[in-house]
Structure formats: structure tokens, C-alpha cells
Amino acid sequence: MRPNPALLALVLVAGSVAAAQPASMPALKAAVKASTRSPANIARDRYRHPVETLSFFGVKPTDTVVEIWPSGGWYTEILGPYLAAHGTLYAAGPDDKGLAAVKGKQSASPAAYRSVRFATFPAGPGATAVPAGTADVVLTFRNVHNWRFGATDQTQTAFDQMFAMLKRGGTLGVVEHHLPEASGTIEEARSGYMKRSSVIAYATKAGFRLAGESPINANSRDTHDYPKGVWTLPPGFADGDHDQARYAAIGESDRMTLKFVKPK
Known part of the structure; x- marks a missing residue:
């Protein structure tokens, strides 16, 4: 039997639409409600909006995703279950110490984190790096200031390596503490905040x-001008009990959410 051209065209259009679909909302909402998440992390959902954020970045459960510097694994607790069945999650950290929390979660809940692999980032010569051109999505949450603030500025190296690990057409999702362009005397990076123009320039x-x-x-309540930088706000409360009620009322920091694409 010869194929029906009209039917074939319909299948091709349906396939292209499916390929362009955003995050799977039922699967994503289920991952956010996963029993393996810690109560302390769940309490931060109202500030970090994981369903909306990951949907905006278009993360699908079949993707190969790289989470850069997962630290305590706040987003890993969601991405692990979300990608467990059909995707791959690289936890990419500076060293074994930086990945210890994620490795602990994987040991405690192997099924939820069975898709997780580990890599070094930034990767020097001989390090276990994320293979070039293999990632559908790279995500980094509140890390850009860390690359700027230190003994050496690693920011451009970080963006260059994230570009290399992505497939053509792949997405880089960045969430970072936002410093307004007209910030006066507030020092970028050392305050924990970054200007939008700076992040875009590196990318x-x-x-x-x-x-x-x-x-x-x-977060419009964030005034960005605290004695101990962004860490003054929750969950850090770096200034201790001093004005803690005021900082708690402000909530977590004002953050920019930027989506970049590696051109095809």
C-alpha cells in the first residue's frame, strides 16, 4: 500500500510540534512533589518557583541536562526524579567536595537519582568533563558571582565551557542575583549580585x-544594599539576629532569569 501523502504530512507536522514541546508539566509537578525532597528545600519553593523556572527553560524529561555547581542539591532534588526514567543529569562541580551532597542523595535514593553522572567544572586538563556537544540544557543557579569573586576570575572560562558542552540549538538557563544597572556604590560580585549587562556580555x-x-x-522588595551582601537575606541570614525579621519579610533575593541559546 502506498502511503497517503496527506496523512504523512500530518504525522510530520505532529512530530515537529512534539519536538518543540516545553517541559512536561505533569512530570515536572510530580518531581517537585517527590518524597525524596527535603522539607527545608520544599519551603524555598515559594521563592524559587521551580515549576515555572524549569518550564521557562524548556527542560524535558528526555533531555541530557547539566547542572553546574549544584552545591547542596536544591535543584538536583527535582531534576533527579524528573530525568530518572528517560533523561541524563550531569552534576558538574569544582571537586569531589562540591559534589558530596549530590552523591549522598544518590546513595540514599538510588532510584530517584539513577540518571545522575558526575563531572568536573570548570574542567582542567585530564579532568572528567561533560563531553562536548552532548547536552540539551545547561543550568546554573546563583553561581555567576562565585566565578567572578575569588582569587581568579573564572567567569569567561565558565561560559566558554558551558557553550562547548551544549548541542547546537541547546539552551543555557541562568538564574542569578540581580544588581540593577544604576547600582551606585554596590560592588558587583562581592555583594553576591551581578548586573544583567555583565551576564549577557559573558554569554x-x-x-x-x-x-x-x-x-x-x-523580588521588588529587595533593596540590594545589605551590610553583608545578598547573604544577609534568607536563607543565609549572614547578619545573624540583627534585623532578621525585616530580612525575612523581604524574602530571598531579586533574581534575573535568562535563557540563552547556542546557535544552530
């Missing part, structure tokens, strides 16, 4: 194109 130099941005994680 653009690496080869990325800004594809979108969202106010999902913005």
Missing part, C-alpha cells in the same frame, strides 16, 4: 544568543 562573548528572560524570580 555573548562565549557565542550564546539571548533567547528570552522572565520576571519569575524577581
Whole structure:
């Protein structure tokens, strides 16, 4: 039997639409409600909006995803279960110490974290790096200031390596503490905040194109001018009991949510 051209065209269109679909909302919502998540982390959902954020970045349960510097694994607790059945999650940290929390979660809940692999980032010569051109999505949450603030500025190296690990057409999702452009005397990076223009400049130099941005994680109550930087706000409360009620009322920091694409 010869194929029906009209039917074949319909199948091809349906396939292209399916390929362009955003995150699977039922699967994502189920991952956010996973029993393996810690209560302390769940309490932060109202500030970090994981369903909306991961949907905006278009993370699908079949993707190969790299989470850069997962630290305590706040987002890993969601990404692990979300990608467990059909995807791959690379936890990429600076060293074994930086990945210890995620490795502990994987040991405690092997099924939820069975898709997790580990890599070094930034990766020097001989390190176990995320293979070039293999990732559908790279995610980094509140890390850019860390690359700027230290003995050496690793920011451009970080963006260059994230660009290299992505497939053509792949997405880089960045959530970072937002410092307004007219910030006066507030020092970028050392305050824990970064200017939008600075983040975009690093990404653009690496080869990325800004594809979108969202106010999902913005916080208009954040004045950005605290004695101990962004860490003064919850959950850190770096200034101890001093004015803690005021900082708690402000909530977590004002954050920019930027989506970049590696051009095809």
C-alpha cells in the first residue's frame, strides 16, 4: 500500500510540534512533589518557583541536562526524579567536595537519582568533563558571582565551557542575583549580585544568543544594599539576629532569569 501523502504530512507536522514541546508539566509537578525532597528545600519553593523556572527553560524529561555547581542539591532534588526514567543529569562541580551532597542523595535514593553522572567544572586538563556537544540544557543557579569573586576570575572560562558542552540549538538557563544597572556604590560580585549587562556580555562573548528572560524570580522588595551582601537575606541570614525579621519579610533575593541559546 502506498502511503497517503496527506496523512504523512500530518504525522510530520505532529512530530515537529512534539519536538518543540516545553517541559512536561505533569512530570515536572510530580518531581517537585517527590518524597525524596527535603522539607527545608520544599519551603524555598515559594521563592524559587521551580515549576515555572524549569518550564521557562524548556527542560524535558528526555533531555541530557547539566547542572553546574549544584552545591547542596536544591535543584538536583527535582531534576533527579524528573530525568530518572528517560533523561541524563550531569552534576558538574569544582571537586569531589562540591559534589558530596549530590552523591549522598544518590546513595540514599538510588532510584530517584539513577540518571545522575558526575563531572568536573570548570574542567582542567585530564579532568572528567561533560563531553562536548552532548547536552540539551545547561543550568546554573546563583553561581555567576562565585566565578567572578575569588582569587581568579573564572567567569569567561565558565561560559566558554558551558557553550562547548551544549548541542547546537541547546539552551543555557541562568538564574542569578540581580544588581540593577544604576547600582551606585554596590560592588558587583562581592555583594553576591551581578548586573544583567555583565551576564549577557559573558554569554555573548562565549557565542550564546539571548533567547528570552522572565520576571519569575524577581523580588521588588529587595533593596540590594545589605551590610553583608545578598547573604544577609534568607536563607543565609549572614547578619545573624540583627534585623532578621525585616530580612525575612523581604524574602530571598531579586533574581534575573535568562535563557540563552547556542546557535544552530
